[in-house]
Amino acid sequence: MESAMILGFMFASLVLLMLTGAALAFVLGAIAFVSTILLWGPSALIVAVLNTFETMTSESLMAIPLYVLMASILQKSAIIDALYDAMETWFARLNGGLAVGTIAICTILAAMTGVVGAAVAAMGILALPSMLSRGYHPPLALGAICAGGTLGILIPPSVVTIVYAITAQISIGQMFAAGIVPGLILAGSYIAYIMIRTGISPELAPVPADLEDLPLREKLAKLKSLILPGLVVLGVLGSIYAGIATPTEAAAVGVLGAALSALLTRGLNVSMLSEAAADTLRVTAMILWITIGARAFISVFVATGGADSLLSFVEGLEASRWLVLAAMVAVLVFLGLFLDEIGIILLCVPVFLPIVKALGFDPLWFGVLFMITAQMAYITPPFGYTLFYLKGVLPKGIGIGQVYRGVVPFFLIQVAVLLLFAALPGLVTWLPEALSQAGR
DSSP: HHHHHHHHHHHHHHHHHHHHTOOHHHHHHHHHHHHHHHHHHHHHHHHHHHHHHHHHHHSSSHHHHHHHHHHHHHHHSSHHHHHHHHHHHHHTTTTTHHHHHHHHHHHHHHHHHHHHHHHHHHHHHHHHHHHHTOOOHHHHHHHHHHHHHHHHSSSSSHHHHHHHHHHTTHHHHHHHHHHHHHHHHHHHHHHHHHHHHHHHHHGSSSTTEEEEEEOOOHHHGGGGGGGGHHHIIIIIIIIIHSSSHHHHHHHHHHHHHHHHHHHHTTOOHHHHHHHHHHHHHHHHHHHHHHOOOOOHHHHHHHHTTTTHHHHHHHHHOOSSSHHHHHHHHHHHHHHHHSSSSHHHHHHHHHHHHHHHHTOOOOHOOOOOOHHHHHHHHSSSSTOOOOHHHHHHHOTTTHHHHHHHHHHHEEEEEEEHHHHHHHOOTTHHHHHHHHHHHOOO
């Protein structure tokens, strides 16, 4: 009974403290420490210290600051500007072409950086003014940028995917492979929607009559901007799947590739490296603090028998396993309205994954469903991160309400794709299985 009371205290305190706006890391840590003292006394806090030490010495976590540094260097160099220039040259004459090109650039940025903020901020600065100046319907332009930016969660190398793989104790390389096909299908779905909608209503994305049509030679010359990003992606993912490097070592390859790319484009200098290092320190510290707090919270939850009780309860239900899965996904979507994706992973995966395994589902496949719900959280009001990333660069006359309207169709596309992958797990698992067999 005492343990049950402590569990009730933990989750009631979690809800109440989160409503105050307190930082998730400190909320989880404080609840874990107080619960530990109430249950086992102050001397038991040594367990929290040992858990923290174990977490901070994990080799897999070393990949996080490296991938964040790689993303920051690429974002602050001139590479993204050159990519957008090439996209504008090739797609501008199509109905909805700039929006389609924006999704294409976001897909490339996802494979280069794996960080949502980099793509949304860059496209908000570069693509949004260009689309609006050509008479694009603002919600369409805004929705394309927000949705395209979230592809960095699913397409590798993704920091969120790394956190999930570490928490779920599955291969980072396998999770990377599992995200490739779903990420491309999702990007293709966005593009298909834009093309169909602008085909039906061309006034949403008009093509200027006086738009200059460059010779083919000049268009081909613009494609050279794809070389450096392609080499960075090849260096990171190719070294992993060729068996040359672990995901952590591949992250170091990515940092080197990003630095060399910035050097070749004359964007590498001491000031830029200093800003990139500061960004990396800030993001990494946030992730690690949440990790420490979540590990402490989940340790108490498991030690009090909460995980076993929940698993026994689910196993005793007569409901279909698909209904249980749907309930878990609904919880993830709901939490995405209020929490960031790292916190949701660290809080929910240790609780949900034993249930997923007990129901006979593949943790790798569930991980992709999890990543899609994280994407949904990024564009869902009121606290979707992409909405606020974009809000900072909105021109006068465009309010956040138009951003909300713009993301609705793309949110529905995410829901449809989520249902597709839930119904056809093979779309998710065939590439990791093929790569695993090829590596044997």
